[in-house]
Amino acid sequence: MKKIKVFSPASIANLSCGYDVLGVCLENIGDEITVKKTKNKGVTIKNIQGQNLSTDISKNVAGVSAIALLKETNIDYGFEIKIKKGIKPGSGIGSSAASSAGSVFAINKLIGEPFSRKELIKFAMEGEMIASGYRHADNVAAVLLGGFTFVRNSVMHDYFKLNTPIELAFAVIHPKIELKTKDSRAVVKKNVTITDMVSQSANLGAFVSGLYTENYELIGKSMNDIVIEPMRSILIPKFYETKSACLSEGALSCGISGSGPSIFALCKGVSKANNVANRMKEIYNKLDLEYDVFVSCVNDQGVKVLKFK
């Protein structure tokens, strides 16, 4: 294999009750990453379509993750990367994770797959470090493993995939304001009461139970964030109005996607998710603010090969 093109999808981290723990992989929206082998060693980024991002490999997440991977190999050739961004940076649906994970997934294929998808997570986390200032695995685990993923301990590289109830579908609105993960983390207070810790962790545990037992009602009511959402929602226009509209339309839950500003609503069934997406649009149409809305089932496969030669 000399050249490969992969599709690296968007993802939603946190999912209300699992701050820095939960992630889910989405369909359709994502980055296309093409990597070809070069005679000269090292990594170059030839071009980036769709977004104005640095092609400096020490600043671009796809370059940083690729270098991290290659440090653990003995490859005597190099790689040229082209990126077609389908996700806007700062949208809260895993833009950096898609490029970071897509790059290492493609290179791993080109060098004969010495690493498993799970082993690639640690390299992709280096891209997240450059993008947001901390090594979080919640988005990249979702992109690489697919489905709903759980980060027990990112330092110990302890992450795994959960069960995916087949009827779940997301409606997502991305209000076009840029919110850097760094800034969105800054508004999160440093301490919580034990009482709030118990409630928040009970919701996370109940959500996990709901996924395995495919109990949609339990999944929905457990996606409740009493710690982070009250702080971060102030950065997102019409957050509570949107949430209230989604829930009254029958969404199982609604919350902030990752560090925002995107808002997700989880629904039972694509048809319901389409209705909920329309309610999101109605609210944002009243504002003088551009937005994107899309609907996605859970992508149980994760990043995938589009073509190779």
Added chain:
Amino acid sequence: MKKIKVFSPASIANLSCGYDVLGVCLENIGDEITVKKTKNKGVTIKNIQGQNLSTDISKNVAGVSAIALLKETNIDYGFEIKIKKGIKPGSGIGSSAASSAGSVFAINKLIGEPFSRKELIKFAMEGEMIASGYRHADNVAAVLLGGFTFVRNSVMHDYFKLNTPIELAFAVIHPKIELKTKDSRAVVKKNVTITDMVSQSANLGAFVSGLYTENYELIGKSMNDIVIEPMRSILIPKFYETKSACLSEGALSCGISGSGPSIFALCKGVSKANNVANRMKEIYNKLDLEYDVFVSCVNDQGVKVLKFK
């Protein structure tokens, strides 16, 4: 049915990673509660064997829970309760929960089962309120539902049963010092950092996942308490020495049972649990302190009828 005798078992709350959330029901150790119908309305406690406890129905947990149940019925007769305590109060293995849950379970049977086992939890919680000053459901849910139980929200009466991997077995040591739940709660600090909340909740979620996937390694490593155990362990003699010995003997995990002073070790297989129980004894034999040690599989049935007429 005029008279019924039930066996109401011991239970372990918290299970390291699920403070105020998790519980598990044990076998063999428990209270025997006999209830007979009386012509005169109201509840009396005729006698209590095995422990010196009040027979005043407003002070005894079995009386308090019974009264709470009867308030929601229109029964024109009464009940006389006899209790044979198999669990020492203040041991940390659900003494009050066993009496409280056993009493309402027995009375519910005598009056034709208007309530489900789950519906009985709220009445049994009133007994817990008298015993420890707060309405916690973690022990009583385990006794009434059996197996591993999860309290998502005790105020909303939202609790459910988890999956029970069949090979799990507990070794438990009860050092004979009395530790009131009230006092043991007093040493718990009021706040935690967000970082600790994330770690603690990640362990709870991972533990739940481990139960469903029957992943014994994940179950063990997730039973890690970085918030409560460091504070409460100071009240328990030789806690860390015991924990270390249990883990080196091959226990999956070791922690404080409920609010202590009992220490539990979770093992894969009864034979391993027996070996671990012996290590517990070795450590406590060096102290001038009485103790009980026992081994138990998970009791998936919960409180049960022994006989009736």
